[in-house]
Amino acid sequence: MRVTVRLFARLRDLAGSGELVRDVQTPATVQSVWKALVAEMPALGEYERTMSVAVNADYSRMSASVSEGDEVAFLPPVSGG
Amino acid sequence: MALVAVTPAALDIQGLTQEVSRSREGDGAVASFIGLVRDHNQGRRVSFLDYEAYEPLAVRALTRITDEVIQAWPDTRIGVHHRTGRIEIGDSSVIIVAVSPHRANAFAACRYTIERIKQIVPIWKHEHFVGGDVWLEGATADPDDESARQAAYRIACA
Numbered sequence: 252m253r254v255t256v257r258l259f260a261r262l263r264d265l266a267g268s269g270e271l272v273r274d275v276q277t278p279a280t281v282q283s284v285w286k287a288l289v290a291e292m293p294a295l296g297e298y299e300r301t302m303s304v305a306v307n308a309d310y311s312r313m314s315a316s317v318s319e320g321d322e323v324a325f326l327p328p329v330s331g332g
Numbered sequence: 333m334a335l336v337a338v339t340p341a342a343l344d345i346q347g348l349t350q351e352v353s354r355s356r357e358g359d360g361a362v363a364s365f366i367g368l369v370r371d372h373n374q375g376r377r378v379s380f381l382d383y384e385a386y387e388p389l390a391v392r393a394l395t396r397i398t399d400e401v402i403q404a405w406p407d408t409r410i411g412v413h414h415r416t417g418r419i420e421i422g423d424s425s426v427i428i429v430a431v432s433p434h435r436a437n438a439f440a441a442c443r444y445t446i447e448r449i450k451q452i453v454p455i456w457k458h459e460h461f462v463g464g465d466v467w468l469e470g471a472t473a474d475p476d477d478e479s480a481r482q483a484a485y486r487i488a489c490a
Contacts, residue, residue: 260384260456261467303454303473308388310475324386328469331383331390331414331455332367332426332446 252277254284254317257324258295262302265294275317281306282313284323301328335411336398338390338455343413343427352411352429359431363438365446367426369419373468376461383416383425386454390414393453396475400448401430401441404485408432408441414455444488451480 256271263269266288275284281304289296304311305324317323333344333351345366353362369381394412401410412428419425426449430441449455452475457468474480 257386259386259454260458261469263384264467301469301472305386305389305454308386309392310389310473324389326386326454326473327456327467328471329450329452329454329473330457330468330470331385331453332450 252279252319254279254320255322256284256288257305257322259324260327262295262298262325262327266292279317280313281311281315281317281323284317285313285325288325295325298325298327302326303329335409336391336394337413338385338387338394338416339413340415340417343415343424345424345427345429348411348413348427349429352409353431356409356431358407358433360433361431361435361438363430363432363435363442365426365428365442366424367446369421369423369425371421373459373461376459376463378421379460379462380418380420381425382418382458382460383414384456384458385414385416387416389454393473393475394449397445397448397452400481401444404444405432405437405441407434408437410441410445412445412449414449414453416455440488444484447484447487448481451477451484 303326432438
């Protein structure tokens with residue numbers, strides 16, 4: 252199935268794009284989407300312990316399931332204000 | 333004017349103040365906070381900041397914060413706007429206005445809101461300084477982290 256991956260800030264720079272469309276195996280979780288992404292782009296892996304994740308623009312967890320057409324976002328530590 | 337916004341446009345503290353404070357005769361205090369882009373950071377001479385946001389989630393996170401404010405200080409009303417894109421030195425990146433019958437709650441609501449923004453709102457500063465650029469990274473955002481929320485509350489009430 253197909254999902255949209257969103258990346259922000261330095262993660263976006265590392266990947267060279269803020270929005271990627273990827274085919275992932277079902278059943279998928281945020282974790283499995285992330286693992287596939289890091290296999291493709293190992294440099295992203297350094298964020299595994301510090302990032303937050305979101306599904307369809309709502310904060311989520313690595314264990315959350317992902318469905319066809321979902322938008323899965325990986326967020327470096329935030330620095331607004 | 334919306335009470336919560338994430339926008340590339342210049343921020344309007346007067347407009348937001350009017351929006352938050354209008355037509356409540358019981359009000360006794362308005363507190364506001366304006367965050368500015370500073371010309372130095374960690375020994376670097378900053379040229380400008382470029383703010384990136386995951387906009388729909390940033391609006392949700394800001395709305396969550398204003399809901400938390402109303403829970404903690406039920407007599408208070410709050411508005412918060414955060415700017416995105418390139419912002420020059422001295423220009424405002426975030427504005428917060430809190431209105432309450434009493435000053436203590438207005439001040440606390442303002443302080444709580446900026447502390448929570450730095451904890452859980454998906455916005456990032458790309459700092460451009462003399463000699464290079466760097467993404468600033470602060471807190472791992474976890475809105476369900478109760479200890480972080482309590483830390484913000486303690487700072488607000490200190």
